[in-house]
Amino acid sequence: MLFMNQKPRVDLTAVLDYDTDGALAETAAEAQRHSRRAFLRRSGIAAGGAVAAGAMVPGLTSGAMAATPKGDVAIANFALTLEYLETAFYAAALKHAGLTGEHKRLARTVHAHEAAHVAALKKMLGSAAVKKPSFDFGSAVQSQAAFTATAITLEDTGVQAYQGQAAFIKSQAVFKAALSIHPVEARHAAWIRQIAHQNPAPAAFNPSLTKSQVLAAVQGTGFIKS
C-alpha cells in the first residue's frame, strides 16, 4: 500500500473498533443504558424502576437494523467509514487538485457515487451509523498526479475491502446492498487506472483484504484526523 511511511496521527483501532463479533453493538447497548439512566434521573424515577427498556432510545430497537445481526452492523459501519473517506477525498480533490479533462469528469462522477453510498448506508444503519470522521488529505489532493495515485489506492482498497467482508455478512439485505456497491468501486478503480495508463484489471481474480489489513492501510495514510 502507498503512504505506509506516514505516521498515523490517530490510533484508528480505537476510533473504528469494528469487531465482527459485535463491539459496535456493545457500544450501542452501553449508550442505551446511559440514556436510560439519564431518563430515569430526569423523570425522578429511581434507578431500576419499571420502565420499558425499548422506549428509551429511539431507533436503536425499532430501527431498520434492530433485527440485523450485530456483525452486519459492524460491517456496514466499516463500509460507511470508507465511503465517508472517499467522498471527502474527491470533494477535496475537486477543490484543490487542479483537475482537468477526464480526471475532473471522473472526480465529479465518483464523488457523486460515493456520496450516494454514504447516504444509502446511513439510511440503512439509522441511529447505529458511525459519525463522519474529520479528514486531512494533505498533499494527496494538491496536484492531479497525487490525486490520481491516491485514487487508485483508495478504489482498489475499497474493492478489496467489500470483497473481504462478503463471506461474513449474514443478512441478505446488507449483503445485497454491499453487492450493489462493490462492482461500482471496481468500475471506479478500473477507470482511474485507465486514465493513469495503468492496467485497469491487473488480475483475473480480484484479490481481497481482511478488515485489519484495510484498517492498517487506511491508518497508514494518515488521512483520518479524528
Added chain:
Amino acid sequence: MNMDQISVVEFDGDEAVAEAVAGLEEAGATRGSFFRRSGAAAGGLGVAAALVPSFFGGTAGAREGGSKAQDVKILNFALTLEYLEAAFYREAVNRGIYSGAVGTFAATVASHEATHVATLKSVLGSKAVASPSFDFKGTTKQWKTFLRTAKVLEDTGVAAYQGQAPRIHQNAVLGPAAAILAVEARHAAWVRDLLGAGKTVKPAPAAFSTPHSMEAILAAVKKTGFIKS
C-alpha cells in the same frame, strides 16, 4: 416461470448497439436446451474448497439458504457465460488486427476469461457443462463493433454474477464469484472508457449496480444469437 425478456439493448442504456445486433438471427437454441446445458445434475462440490485458492478470503463455511446442488447450477451458469466471453475475445485476438489500446484490452481480457473458464471447470470437475459452440456474427471484425459488443457482454456478466451471489451457499464458491464479479466490472469500465473517454459512454454509469436473474441473463444472451448449439 416468469421470463424477463430483457434484450441485450436494454442492458446498454446509454448507447445503441445497433451494429452489434443488427442482422442477428434468433439462434436455433431453445430455452430448454439452455437450461439443460446450464443446469448440471445435482451433486456435491466437496472438492471445490480444496481447489479454490485461499487468497479469495472469507471462511470455509456455508451461508444460509441455497444448497450445494444449487451452487453447481450457479457455477455452470457462470461457466457458460465465461465460455462465451472467452470464445469471443479469443476470436478477436486471433484476427490479429488489434493493436495499441484495443489490442491490450483484447489480449488481457481474453486471458482473464480463459482463466475463469479453467478455474470454474476445475472446481466443477465432472459436473462442468461442455462449451456451447458460438457464432459471433462478425462482431469481432471491426474495432468499434468489437468494443460495443464487449461492453454489453461485460455489463451482462456483472449483472449475472451480482444476481447469483446472494443465492450461493458455500463460502468457497462465493469467494471466487465475488472476485470474478469485480474483474468483470473492471473490464466493463475499461471498455466503456475505450469507447467514450468517460464522456459519451460512462465507465461507471450508476452509483449502484443492478443485478439480474439467471432467467433474464439467459434470455438476453439467447437474443444475441451468439450461441449456435
